[in-house]
Amino acid sequence: MPPDNPSSPTIRSCTLGPWETNCYIVSTPGSDECWIVDAGFDPDPLIEFIRSVNLRPSRLVLTHAHLDHIAGVRQVLDAFGPVPLAIHEAEAEFLLDPDLNLSAFVEMHVTTPPADELLRDGQLLTLGDSQWKVLHTPGHSPGGITLYHAPSHQAIVGDTLFAGSIGRYDFPTSDGPLLFRSIRERLLTLPDETRIYPGHGPETTIGRERRSNPFLTSQ
Numbered sequence: 001m002p003p004d005n006p007s008s009p010t011i012r013s014c015t016l017g018p019w020e021t022n023c024y025i026v027s028t029p030g031s032d033e034c035w036i037v038d039a040g041f042d043p044d045p046l047i048e049f050i051r052s053v054n055l056r057p058s059r060l061v062l063t064h065a066h067l068d069h070i071a072g073v074r075q076v077l078d079a080f081g082p083v084p085l086a087i088h089e090a091e092a093e094f095l096l097d098p099d100l101n102l103s104a105f106v107e108m109h110v111t112t113p114p115a116d117e118l119l120r121d122g123q124l125l126t127l128g129d130s131q132w133k134v135l136h137t138p139g140h141s142p143g144g145i146t147l148y149h150a151p152s153h154q155a156i157v158g159d160t161l162f163a164g165s166i167g168r169y170d171f172p173t174s175d176g177p178l179l180f181r182s183i184r185e186r187l188l189t190l191p192d193e194t195r196i197y198p199g200h201g202p203e204t205t206i207g208r209e210r211r212s213n214p215f216l217t218s219q
Helices: 044-052 073-080 176-187 206-212
Strands: 010-016 021-027 033-037 056-061 085-088 117-119 124-127 130-136 145-149 154-158 195-198
Touching: 010 044, 021 044, 021 195, 033 044, 033 124, 044 073, 056 073, 056 124, 130 176
Parallel strands: 033 056, 056 085, 085 117, 154 195
Antiparallel strands: 010 021, 021 033, 124 130, 130 145, 145 154
């Protein structure tokens, strides 16, 4: 869905792979620069779309480093050349370790090149004339992040929060209480009108999840 303000950044979704991972293309009006956020399995549709609208990726940002969000990284980098790869500092090693990124558990052994940028909580990233704040939202994984654009009330939340659900916290490096704290203290403090773009499933809003998400209303 496009933002209400036509001058706001545009977030387009491309759903990839067997786990139907939402990968995003973020762009701003009047510029050919874009970000890719996550790169799942079989990213040809993502690559073809970016080429079809003549966008130029300037950063590949990972919301976290589980296999379904990183499996297409090498193919995307091969397609677009040297694009900086960014991830939260807590998951830098996940990119290189199939046990940490969970690919070893399904016998795929996915790795990516090392990160070029290690992100930190509160860091501001610039795309065109827009600034996005990195919110560290761990729990599903140690380095999960949300990318938040306050002026347009848009947030890309990875696998932290979904429409009617929350991220899994039964993985070896997950932490359930920390996940609920991230949602409560980092996401539910955003304005109700904030449109959120999750790693799986349809987009939703903070207000809708605050009112009706069964994992949150029972807390």
